[in-house]
Amino acid sequence: MSGGWGEPVTVNLLTGFLGSGKTSLLKRLLSLPSLTDTAVLINEFGEVGLDHLLVEEVDEEVVLLKSGCVCCTIRGDLRDAIGGLMGKMRRGEVPAFSRLVIETTGLADPAPIVATLQAEPSLRHHVRLGNVVTVVDAVDGLHNLDGFPEALRQAAVADRIVVSKTDLAATDAIDALERRLHELNPTALFHRSDMESAAPELLLLQDVHDLEGRSAEVRRWLAAETSHAVAEHGHHHVDRSRHGEIRAFCLTADEPVDWAAFGLWLTMLLNRHGSEILRVKGLLDIAGVERPVVVQGVQHTVHRPEHLERWPDEARTRLVVIARNLEPALVERSFRAFLGLTARVAAPA
């Protein structure tokens, strides 16, 4: 079992709008044999933490964060709760765990939580961010995406989107919801669920830190991006205004890029527009480095770069950006200018 001294604990965020089915999914995930060494943190508004009671039956290492919404008011509490849990593990007061699932409130923006995990000096060497799992309700999902920016943001940052309550919605409606979500976040892996279906361990286990899974994960981002690009540049007319101004686009470079120049570009972009950049994911062909470098970030936070063993296909640098209120052409122009890349002529539609 990992997760003791030295080995970082993988932290998964489980988010999704109010009542979307997060706790129901969590209970099914925790019953999987591969996830037995998982601890859980649950954040609830108000005094009564009902979810806590529900999950407690399944897992004894549940900690309930008491105050407010984890994304805005209680970053200190989050740090202390994780630190406390890890301290208990080291002292042998709770069984060792290698994974921690944080279930957020239905109104949480996951990005500040990610930032806390990465930026807190007391945490950042002990935890690493695994998949962000977002639950979207098949019945109310479209309505929530229209009405609540929180629901949009939760879907936009997801690595995995679970469409729940499929037993309560017509297949057409589920298909329409998934098309919409795919427009919003072409890199996420989709999974449909109802109360009876098993929750696949893939939702949590296979991530970009996982040597076995990393390559498959990155290939999927890129494949999804390609189909998305085709929809965008081909003759499909997609009504983007329905997503507010959130949209996904892809930056590419055929020539190797300079790591320092890329770092400077990304830092400046995130400093200036970090709150608008919900997600950045991709592969870089760095000059002088043979293996592809995986970069990914959520808003202002960029994860530690990882390497892939080999290139998944012929194409080289590709960066998928999911952003709000940001003109893709402007981002592309600064990307090319900073990296000294030649200007790209737009392909005819």
Ligand SMILES: Nc1nc2c(ncn2[C@@H]2O[C@H](COP(=O)(O)OP(=O)(O)OP(=O)(O)O)[C@@H](O)[C@H]2O)c(=O)[nH]1
């Ligand atoms: N029919 C059906 N009901 C579901 C499904 N998933 C969740 N529910 C029900 O939806 C309600 C809300 O589910 P929860 O798992 O508590 O949702 P949540 O996202 O944790 O809710 P909050 O923590 O309040 O935001 C409960 O009554 C569940 O039984 C599903 O796939 N099918």
